[in-house]
Amino acid sequence: MGCRNLDATLRLVDFDRVESKNVLAQAFVRQSVGKNKATALKQQLQNFFGLKVEAFGVRLVEANVAELLGEGDLLVDGLDNAPSRSLLSRFARARQKPCVHAAISADGTYGMVRWDEQFVPDAEDHSGQATCEGGEHLPFIGLVAATLALTIQEFVAEGAQRNSMISLTGVQRA
Amino acid sequence: MAILNITYNGLSVDYKTTVSDRMTDRDIRRVAIELIRSGDLPGLHIAHLPKDAFDSYVVDRLRSAWGRRGPSGREATRIYLRPKVPFGEG
Numbered sequence: 369m370g371c372r373n374l375d376a377t378l379r380l381v382d383f384d385r386v387e388s389k390n391v392l393a394q395a396f397v398r399q400s401v402g403k404n405k406a407t408a409l410k411q412q413l414q415n416f417f418g419l420k421v422e423a424f425g426v427r428l429v430e431a432n433v434a435e436l437l438g439e440g441d442l443l444v445d446g447l448d449n450a451p452s453r454s455l456l457s458r459f460a461r462a463r464q465k466p467c468v469h470a471a472i473s474a475d476g477t478y479g480m481v482r483w484d485e486q487f488v489p490d491a492e493d494h495s496g497q498a499t500c501e502g503g504e505h506l507p508f509i510g511l512v513a514a515t516l517a518l519t520i521q522e523f524v525a526e527g528a529q530r531n532s533m534i535s536l537t538g539v540q541r542a
Numbered sequence: 543m544a545i546l547n548i549t550y551n552g553l554s555v556d557y558k559t560t561v562s563d564r565m566t567d568r569d570i571r572r573v574a575i576e577l578i579r580s581g582d583l584p585g586l587h588i589a590h591l592p593k594d595a596f597d598s599y600v601v602d603r604l605r606s607a608w609g610r611r612g613p614s615g616r617e618a619t620r621i622y623l624r625p626k627v628p629f630g631e632g
Contacts, residue, residue: 472629477549480627
């Protein structure tokens with residue numbers, strides 16, 4: 369949402385479906401519940417803002433990563449698991465594509481936006497750990513999302529690659 | 543030497559004194575416990591912080607991309623003790 373002013377085609381990849389709890393913490397509307405997340409967001413971005421968007425409702429795996437992301441000029445990671453983040457990192461490094469990651473702690477008090485060169489994915493403490501859903505951390509998620517959008521905008525405008533860490537005391541940027 | 547930054551309970555604070563950049567992760571966790579218990583980190587004073595408070599935390603050591611200079615004028619390492627961030631935006 370924070371990059372809707374950019375003259376770019378967005379390609380969204382997500383196999384998951386929108387659940388009602390997602391409406392409280394993510395950029396979905398109630399009418400999207402039950403739809404594939406990539407498709408739902410594509411429809412919203414096209415209908416509300418007239419953006420150019422492509423949606424792929426599949427899981428990102430080794431077999432499709434090149435086809436899905438090979439044409440991308442910038443890879444943006446908002447994934448929620450370490451294996452998929454690692455796959456994205458490996459692909460970005462192999463193809464020498466710029467890649468920026470956004471990540472949030474389970475308790476919604478800490479986040480980071482970090483370029484791939486200095487990013488190592490964190491695993492969950494235990495499988496099935498509670499995630500940032502239900503709206504409890506919505507303002508903080510918005511802060512992380514805004515920081516990610518700013519980072520992308522700076523990269524597009526001037527090629528800058530600035531890392532940020534976000535806490536409840538503010539955003540610390542390099 | 544390195545600048546140590548500790549994040550706990552959503553508060554992020556730089557320790558005013560530089561620390562050795564050769565400290566182990568275990569040492570950093572132990573030092574962080576003592577700093578918070580003693581009140582040496584502004585805004586982060588918890589006298590009875592459990593000794594395992596940072597067991598699941600990550601120690602990041604970053605150099606060039608954060609671009610800060612240490613007291614000697616050399617590029618300083620920054621050490622971040624932070625919560626894990628396994629989750630994304632989607």
